[in-house]
Amino acid sequence: MQITVSQYVHAATDINVVAPLGRIDQSSAEDFLSALNPMLAQLGPDAPPLVLDFSAVDYIASVGLRALMVAARQAKASGGGIGIAALQPMVREVFSIARFDLVIPCFDSVESAARELCA
Amino acid sequence: MKIKFWGTRGSLPVAATAGEVRNKIIAALTAAQGRQFADAAAIEAFTDQMPFAVQGSYGGNTACVELTGNAQSGELEHVICDLGSGLRPLGQGKMAEFGPGKPQTYHFFVSHLHWDHLMGLPFFVPIYIPGNRIVMHGCHPNLEAAIRLQMSAPCFPVEFDQIGAKVEFDLLEPGREYTIAGFKVRAKLQLHAGDSYGYRFEQAGKSVVYSTDSEHKLDNRVEQNAFIDFFRGADLVIFDTMYSLADAITVKADWGHSSNIIAVELCQEAGVRSLAMFHHEPIHDDAKLASLYDETRRFEEITRDGRAPLRIISSYDGLTLDL
Numbered sequence: 001m002q003i004t005v006s007q008y009v010h011a012a013t014d015i016n017v018v019a020p021l022g023r024i025d026q027s028s029a030e031d032f033l034s035a036l037n038p039m040l041a042q043l044g045p046d047a048p049p050l051v052l053d054f055s056a057v058d059y060i061a062s063v064g065l066r067a068l069m070v071a072a073r074q075a076k077a078s079g080g081g082i083g084i085a086a087l088q089p090m091v092r093e094v095f096s097i098a099r100f101d102l103v104i105p106c107f108d109s110v111e112s113a114a115r116e117l118c119a
Numbered sequence: 120m121k122i123k124f125w126g127t128r129g130s131l132p133v134a135a136t137a138g139e140v141r142n143k144i145i146a147a148l149t150a151a152q153g154r155q156f157a158d159a160a161a162i163e164a165f166t167d168q169m170p171f172a173v174q175g176s177y178g179g180n181t182a183c184v185e186l187t188g189n190a191q192s193g194e195l196e197h198v199i200c201d202l203g204s205g206l207r208p209l210g211q212g213k214m215a216e217f218g219p220g221k222p223q224t225y226h227f228f229v230s231h232l233h234w235d236h237l238m239g240l241p242f243f244v245p246i247y248i249p250g251n252r253i254v255m256h257g258c259h260p261n262l263e264a265a266i267r268l269q270m271s272a273p274c275f276p277v278e279f280d281q282i283g284a285k286v287e288f289d290l291l292e293p294g295r296e297y298t299i300a301g302f303k304v305r306a307k308l309q310l311h312a313g314d315s316y317g318y319r320f321e322q323a324g325k326s327v328v329y330s331t332d333s334e335h336k337l338d339n340r341v342e343q344n345a346f347i348d349f350f351r352g353a354d355l356v357i358f359d360t361m362y363s364l365a366d367a368i369t370v371k372a373d374w375g376h377s378s379n380i381i382a383v384e385l386c387q388e389a390g391v392r393s394l395a396m397f398h399h400e401p402i403h404d405d406a407k408l409a410s411l412y413d414e415t416r417r418f419e420e421i422t423r424d425g426r427a428p429l430r431i432i433s434s435y436d437g438l439t440l441d442l
Contacts (some may be wrong), residue, residue: 026340059422061382062364066337069368086325090421098380099365 003035005077006082008051009084010114016042017085019053020063024064040071043080049117050075053110055086060077085113120325120442121187122355124206127434129332129361129376129398130235133179139174139404146173171435173369177399178436180205181235182331183212184357188322196224196300200318200329203385205436214244217267222250226300229257229314230331231435232265240266251262251284255388256291256299258306258316263288291316309333310342311375319349325442326352331359334375335385337368343385350389354442357434358382359398379415384428388395393430394419396438408433412434 002021005016014041024032039050052068068084075082083105084105087095107113145290150169156162166174183205186198195217199209217223223245228238255262266288270279279286287297291297293306293316303321308314310333317330328350335343350356361376379396386394396415399408412433419429432440 061335061422062384065364065380066368069365093421094380094418097418098378099363103365103369 001031001051004030005039007116008110009116010111013118015046015048015051015114015118017051017053019056021056023059023061023068024057025059025061026063029061029067032064033070034073035095036067040078040080040082043075043078043082045079047080049081049083049114051110051113051117052082053086054088054091056085057091059066059086060094062098065094065098065103066098068104071074078082083107083113083117085110120189120320120322120327120354121263122327122357122440122442123187124183124205124395124397124436124438125185125209126183126201126239127178127397127436127438128181128203128348128401129359130181131401132181132204132235132238133401135176135179135405143173154327156180163175170409172405174434176405177433179401180208180436181397182230183209183239184329185209186302186327189325195221196226197332198226198300198320199229199303200228201236201331202227202238202240202243203236203416204239204242208244208436209239209335210243210245219248222248222252224252224254224300226254226256228304228306228318228329229255229262230317231311231313232259232262233313233332234269236332237265237269241270241274241277246282246284246286246317249283253284253286254289255286256289256304258291258293258308260290262290303360307345308420310336317349320352321369325354327442328353328356330356330405333359333377334367334373334376334382335377337381346385347389349392350385353389353391355393355395355440356382356386356389356391356409357395357397358386360393360396360402360411379411380418383415383419383431384427387419387422387424387426390427391429392427393432393440395432395434397434399433403439 004019008017085107155409179205181202184200265278297304305319306316315332319328360379364378364380367378416431
């Protein structure tokens with residue numbers, strides 16, 4: 001799957017923003033988690049948070065949600081912050097039905113994710 | 120083939136509280152405000168169009184599902200999955216229908232030996248009737264020991280050896296196909312503490328899978344594929360949807376249960392026609408279960424992706440399905 005990584009500057013802090021494209025399902029979930037791993041390894045109590053920009057994700061299967069659970073667990077263990085931004089309406093519905101909005105914080109935009117996670 | 124759900128609750132029998140019944144009455148009277156009903160039929164028609172969580176209830180008996188085939192032999196044989204507390208009303212129904220003077224054969228398929236799946240047997244009246252035949256089919260080598268244990272002091276006042284019916288135990292081998300009471304039956308090992316087994320029943324071109332108390336690990340694709348094969352093309356899959364996906368893979372991981380999300384995904388991949396949500400969480404009231412049902416239907420709709428629709432059913436005590 002195609003994943004782009006960029007930096008968003010909030011309060012003079014460079015925040016890693018990971019933006020996957022398309023579907024996170026059986027064929028792509030492992031690649032997605034592998035792509036996250038280097039940035040998850042950088043997280044810590046004094047490190048900037050990681051924002052996942054889901055604006056270009058149009059489908060996520062349970063195996064993709066599991067990848068997010070693993071990422072959230074790793075972030076928590078390191079004392080770092082992680083959040084998801086800009087969910088498409090249908091993906092947001094899946095999050096709600098799966099109760100995944102209780103597993104990983106969701107925000108309306110990358111900007112609001114950066115603001116809240118840095119607060 | 121006909122399927123009757125006698126018990127659909129997970130883990131522990133429950134009953135609606137006085138407060139829940141009161142809320143149903145308030146909702147019904149509020150909906151009826153200002154209406155006039157000409158007769159009892161008009162009241163019944165009004166009741167029937169109310170939401171299920173108001174005019175009915177999912178019930179609170181633990182797992183017990185009856186299969187009635189179309190092509191059984193002339194002998195009176197009954198096929199029942201699990202012996203949860205729903206077995207008590209099933210037994211009362213059989214006694215009312217057949218009485219004590221007409222010997223029956225009851226075939227039980229036991230998913231596993233946890234108490235909520237066995238607790239109905241001491242209250243199943245036909246076991247006390249001489250002439251009846253009870254056959255316990257299962258894959259646990261200690262099935263007989265577990266059945267005997269709950270009918271022994273100090274668990275229960277009637278000892279297993281005091282029952283009047285003839286009881287036989289039939290140890291099945293997972294993966295092997297058997298013909299029992301007119302059904303082709305195959306068992307599959309499932310992930311649950313102490314192991315559980317799902318059963319696939321086929322008869323006259325129809326197929327039903329009973330798969331409860333089964334956890335599905337999302338990082339085990341081999342096992343997921345094995346379940347997809349087990350469910351393949353079934354007319355009905357009865358599936359443990361006790362938890363949300365988030366709970367099932369985080370705080371309740373390794374508790375041996377599954378979710379509505381995984382149920383829908385596996386059934387979609389297997390080309391199943393109908394999915395029955397089963398083993399309802401005992402802390403959920405009727406309103407919550409109705410809400411989960413709506414969400415599951417919506418999830419199926421938004422993930423259908425060009426496939427034939429998967430019919431979603433939320434099973435309740437007393438529900439009968441014709442396949």
